[in-house]
Amino acid sequence: MLDKKPCAYFFFLAAACAVAGISCAPDAGIENNDSSMAGTDSVAPALASVNYGIPNSRERFEIQKALISDKLEKALLPAMRKHGIDMWLVLDRENNPEPLHVELGGRFSGVRAAYIFIDNGSDKPEKIYYSSHEQPANSVISQIYDEKIYYGYSEEGLTPHLRKLIYDRDPQKIGVNTSHTLPEADGLTVGLKNFLVDTIGPEYADRIVSAELVVRDFRLNRTELETRLYTELLEWSALWMEEALSAANVVTGKTTAEDIAWWLQDRALELGVTGGGTVRVIREGVLLPIHDPHITVEPGDIIGIDGGLDYLGYTIDIKRTAYILRPGETVMGESLLAAWRAAHDMGDQYASNMVPGRIGHEIWGAINTEARQQGYKPVGPDSGGDAVTTNEPEVGIYGHSVGNVAHDIGARIAADLPFAYGDRVRFPLVANEWASIELHVSTPIPEWDGKTWYARFEETAQITEDGAKWLIPTQKDVFLIEPAD
Numbered sequence: 001m002l003d004k005k006p007c008a009y010f011f012f013l014a015a016a017c018a019v020a021g022i023s024c025a026p027d028a029g030i031e032n033n034d035s036s037m038a039g040t041d042s043v044a045p046a047l048a049s050v051n052y053g054i055p056n057s058r059e060r061f062e063i064q065k066a067l068i069s070d071k072l073e074k075a076l077l078p079a080m081r082k083h084g085i086d087m088w089l090v091l092d093r094e095n096n097p098e099p100l101h102v103e104l105g106g107r108f109s110g111v112r113a114a115y116i117f118i119d120n121g122s123d124k125p126e127k128i129y130y131s132s133h134e135q136p137a138n139s140v141i142s143q144i145y146d147e148k149i150y151y152g153y154s155e156e157g158l159t160p161h162l163r164k165l166i167y168d169r170d171p172q173k174i175g176v177n178t179s180h181t182l183p184e185a186d187g188l189t190v191g192l193k194n195f196l197v198d199t200i201g202p203e204y205a206d207r208i209v210s211a212e213l214v215v216r217d218f219r220l221n222r223t224e225l226e227t228r229l230y231t232e233l234l235e236w237s238a239l240w241m242e243e244a245l246s247a248a249n250v251v252t253g254k255t256t257a258e259d260i261a262w263w264l265q266d267r268a269l270e271l272g273v274t275g276g277g278t279v280r281v282i283r284e285g286v287l288l289p290i291h292d293p294h295i296t297v298e299p300g301d302i303i304g305i306d307g308g309l310d311y312l313g314y315t316i317d318i319k320r321t322a323y324i325l326r327p328g329e330t331v332m333g334e335s336l337l338a339a340w341r342a343a344h345d346m347g348d349q350y351a352s353n354m355v356p357g358r359i360g361h362e363i364w365g366a367i368n369t370e371a372r373q374q375g376y377k378p379v380g381p382d383s384g385g386d387a388v389t390t391n392e393p394e395v396g397i398y399g400h401s402v403g404n405v406a407h408d409i410g411a412r413i414a415a416d417l418p419f420a421y422g423d424r425v426r427f428p429l430v431a432n433e434w435a436s437i438e439l440h441v442s443t444p445i446p447e448w449d450g451k452t453w454y455a456r457f458e459e460t461a462q463i464t465e466d467g468a469k470w471l472i473p474t475q476k477d478v479f480l481i482e483p484a485d
Contacts, residue, residue, distance in 0.1 A: 277307025285451025
C-alpha cells in the first residue's frame with residue numbers, strides 16, 4: 001500500500017554553521033505500490049487518508065531560511081566572480097514582485113526595496129537590504145541579512161541610502177537583472193531602471209551591466225539542501241498523482257479529465273501547498289480534447305497527468321500515466337506494454353546524453369539522430385497544437401531545466417531556435433542543475449488499426465559529473481484502474 005509517514009521536522013540545526021538542514025526518517029519515503037503496476041494481476045487500490053508529512057508554517061520558515069542562507073553563501077560568490085561583477089543589485093517593489101523575490105527571502109517590499117550583494121573579498125557575500133517597511137523578526141531578511149535600513153514613507157525614500165552605499169563602496173561593475181531571453185533574470189522594470197540611473201548618476205550608471213548569467217549560474221548551482229527538499233517535493237508530487245489516478249477518483253462512465261484536473265488542485269490545497277496538472281486522455285490512439293467536461297473516461301482509455309506541486313518557491317514538472325482495464329483484463333495488452341517500454345528506453349537513451357558541458361541544441365540533435373537511426377521520425381513538441389494521431393513511429397524531444405519554475409533558466413534541449421526558446425538552447429549543461437527529461441514516443445498499436453499511442457515521459461534528473469541521476473525512481477509501470485461495475 002502507498003503510505004507516507006509524517007515527518008514532524010525534516011530539518012536539523014547544523015551546529016558548525018547555524019544553518020538548518022532538511023531530513024526525514026529513513027522509512028518516510030514512498031513505498032512502491034507493487035499491487036497497482038502494469039504486468040501484475042492486481043489493480044490500483046482506492047487510496048485514503050494518505051499522510052504526506054508536509055511541514056507546518058513554523059517548520060517551513062526554518063527550512064526556507066536554511067535554504068536561502070545556504071544558497072547565498074555557497075552559490076552566489078562563484079557566480080559573481082565568474083562574470084566579474086562585484087555588486088549585484090536587485091530592485092523590487094510591492095504589487096509587481098521581482099522574479100527572484102522568494103529565493104532572496106523577500107516578503108513585503110513596500111515602496112521600493114533593494115537587495116544588494118557585495119563581493120568584499122571574503123568567502124561570503126555581504127548581504128544588504130533596504131526597504132520602506134520593517135521586516136518582522138520571523139522573516140528571512142531579518143535573520144540572515146547583514147545590514148538592513150527601513151526608510152518608511154519618507155520624502156526621499158530609498159534614494160539617499162542607495163546613493164550613499166554606491167558612492168561609499170565604489171563598485172566597478174553593478175549587475176542588474178535585465179535579459180533579452182531569460183525572464184527569470186529580467187526583473188528590472190523600466191521605471192526602476194530609470195530610478196536607479198537618476199539615483200546613482202552618470203558615472204556609476206555607466207558601470208551597470210546585465211547580471212543575467214549571474215542569475216543563471218546562481219540558480220543552477222543547486223546545493224545539497226535544495227536537492228533534498230526538491231527530492232521530497234518530487235515524492236509528494238508522484239504520490240499526489242498516483243492518488244489522482246486511483247480507483248477512488250477515476251470512475252468509468254462518470255469521471256472526466258476535467259474532474260481529475262480539479263481534484264489535483266483541491267487535493268494540493270488540502271495538503272497546504274499548491275499545484276495542478278494537465279490531464280490528457282487517449283482513446284484507441286485518438287487524443288481527446290483536453291479537459292473536455294462532457295467526455296467521461298471509459299475502459300481501455302489511457303490517462304496522463306503533466307504537472308506537479310509548488311512549495312517554498314520550487315515547482316515540480318513530471319508525468320504519470322494510468323490505464324483503465326477493460327472487462328476481463330488484469331494487465332495491459334502486450335502491444336501497449338511494448339510501447340510503454342519504448343518510451344522508457346528512449347528516456348534512458350536521452351538521459352545518457354545529459355553530460356556537463358554539452359550544449360542544449362546539440363544534445364537535441366544527437367538524440368534525434370539516434371532516434372532516426374532506430375526508425376523513428378523526429379517531430380517537435382505539441383505545445384503549439386501539433387499533437388495529432390498518426391500511424392508511424394515518432395519521437396519528440398523537448399526537455400528543459402526545472403526547479404524554481406517548470407521551465408527554468410538552464411539549458412533547453414530543443415532545436416536551435418533562440419526566438420522560441422531564448423539563449424537557453426545554446427547554454428551548456430552544468431553539474432548540479434536539475435533537468436526535466438521530457439519526450440514522447442508514438443508507437444503504432446495493431447489493436448488500434450495501427451494508430452499510435454502518443455506515450456509521454458517526463459522525469460527529473462540531477463546533472464552530475466558522471467551524467468544524469470534520477471532524483472526519484474521513474475514510473476516504470478503504468479497504474480491500472482479497475483472499471484466501474
